[in-house]
Amino acid sequence: LKPGNPDGSFFQEVPLAGIKSDPRLQFVVNGKPPMDLKFADDFVASSARLQPEIKINNSDLVFVGYGVVAPEYGWDDYKGVDVRGKTILMLINDPAVPDPKDPSKLDEKMFKGRAMTYYGRWTYKYEIAAQKGAAAAIIIHETVPAAYPWQVVKSSWAKENFELDNPDKNAGAVSARSWITLDVAKKLLADCGQDFDALKKSAITKEFRPVALNAKANIDIKQALRSFKSRNVIGKFEGADPNLKDEYIIYSAHWDHLGRHQELQGDQIFNGAVDNASGDAAVIALASAFPKADPAPRRSILFMCTTAEEAGLLGAKWYADHPLYPLEKTLADINIDSMNVWGKSRDVEDTSFGFSTMDDLLAAAAQRQGRTVIPNPRPEKGSIYRADNFEFSKVGVPSLYIGKNVHLVSRPENAPLRGDEFDLKDYHQPSDDVKPDWDLSGAVQDVDLLFEVGYQVANADKFPEWKPGNEFKPKRDQMLKK
Incomplete structure (x- = not known):
């Protein structure tokens, strides 16, 4: 294996800033105590924003529904209002638009029905808030549409967080970003003479208009800042075809997790055994396997362990924005984030199902193993937008991402999905540790599977493609025309 950086090293430096926040948030409703x-x-x-203090005083509070502007769906939650300097309050996930023919179901023509689109992600909501000039953006947490309980938000935000240390110190970001619990939101809205359920119901229609609330927000965030360098770790196996060795397939997995939370009682260390030591082990296994392949792959393979995924896909974003090899010559990213460590499975979860022609390669490889491919059984979680593959997708590179939510051979077919159990009990908790019930035969299945897919891409006569209508296809088409 050769160093993945053309400078002769195995590292790509990623400039990061650590941010330890000490925030205060106060709502003042006219005529009521703060x-x-x-x-x-x-x-x-x-x-x-990389500055020591953020102060927002006496900022008007506006409810903007889901905080979505989606022209392709004829949707604008900001219509008719200027939110510059104001604090906006919004719901998590996509607008849950009912099917006009069957209101018990969601309209598949609007925001992909049950599946989450990027408009549903909290990152998008803060991005559009910044574009609209809002001073602060506050998301109302609900466990089901967020796809994780408040404890996950608390664990992630109540410690040092990280951002890319860009030259402008992220001056374009919204000044303050926040989540509040559902109980707090309901009380706030009730004090303003509004009903949460009624507002949420009105927000699932195109006719929704922002609601100015009879309240002000005061926000003070003191921030302890530090700048440092982290690293993406990259190795390269050079392809055997002299005409194709300058084209690349990436296997990616993030090496970071959540560190240590000293305020916790008992176990304070977030080991990240499944998420994502298991994925890093898979990348290392693949890096060991490709040099033994006979015949050798025609194209080159990059094995990439990224930093700061848990902080917002930062390592992958840095690579996508500062690629070491041309993106137009990068055929695919195969991302590995949390393996099935509970034994052999009957099937494989294709989290990116329906996105690219790599679905077909995955299905064929799974069939050779005697397995079937299932789409992500929890599309409402938006997992495709929550892992490193998303940063490659955003710049146009087709990506494949398989999940851990599979039907185990050792369990009845109608048994609960083991991945769901992990998400409820161990996801982003100190309890994500190596467990006595681990059976790595399932991980071996998946590593063999992903080797086969990458090997096929490396030897194919044409590039993988985004499927027609995919949101990332125009970027790729434009890139390949150059």
Whole structure:
């Protein structure tokens, strides 16, 4: 294996800033005592702006529904309102638009029905808030549409967080970003003479208009900042075809997790055994396997362990924005994030199902193993937008991402999905540790599978393609025309 960086090293430096936030959030409703909130229990808040303090005083509060502007769906939650300098309050996930023919189901023509689109992700909501000039953006947490409980938000935000240390110190980001609990939101809205359920119902229609609330927000975020360098770790196996060795397939997995949370009682260390030591082990196994392949792959393979995924896909974003090899010559990213460590499975979860022609390669390889491919059984979680593959997709590179939610051979076919159990009990908790019930035969299955897919891409006569209508296809088409 050769160094993956053309400078002769195995590393790509990634400039990061550590941010330890000490926030205060207060709502003032006319005629009522100020509503002071307890950090971590009632709210979390921080800023991506790399400055020691953020102060927002007496900012008008506006409810903007789901905070979505999606022209392709004829949707604008900001219509008719200027939110510059204001604090906006919004719902998580996509607008849950009912099917006009069967209101018990979601309209598949609007925001992909049950599946989450990028419009549903909290990252998008803060991005559009910044574009609209809002001073602060606050998301109302609900466990089902967020796809994780408040404890996950609390664990992630109540510690040091990280951002890319860009030259402009992220001056374009919204000044303050926050989440509040559902109970806090309901009380706030009730104090403003509004009903949460009624507002949420109105927000699932195109006719929704922002609601100015009879309240002000005061936000003060003191931030302890530090700048440092982290690294993406990259190795390269050079392809055997002299005409194709300058084209690349990437296997990616993030090496970071959540560190240590000293305020916790008992176990304070977030080991990240499944998420994502298991993925890194898979990349290392693949890096060991490709040099033994006979015949050798025609194209080159990059084995990449990225930093700061848990902080917002930062290592992958840095590579995508500062690629070491041309993106137009990068055929695919195969991302590995949390393996099945509980034994052999009857099937394989294709989290990126329906996105690219790599679906076909995955299905064929799975069939040779006697397995079938299942789409992501929890599309409402938006997992495709929550892992490193998304940063490659955003710049046009087709990506494949398989999940851990599979039917185990050792369990009845109708048994609960083991991946769901992990997400409920161990995801982003200190309990994500190596467990006695681990059976790595399932991980071996998946590594063999992903080797086969990458090997096929490396030897194919044409590039993988995004499927027609995919949101990332125009970027790729434009890139390959150059």
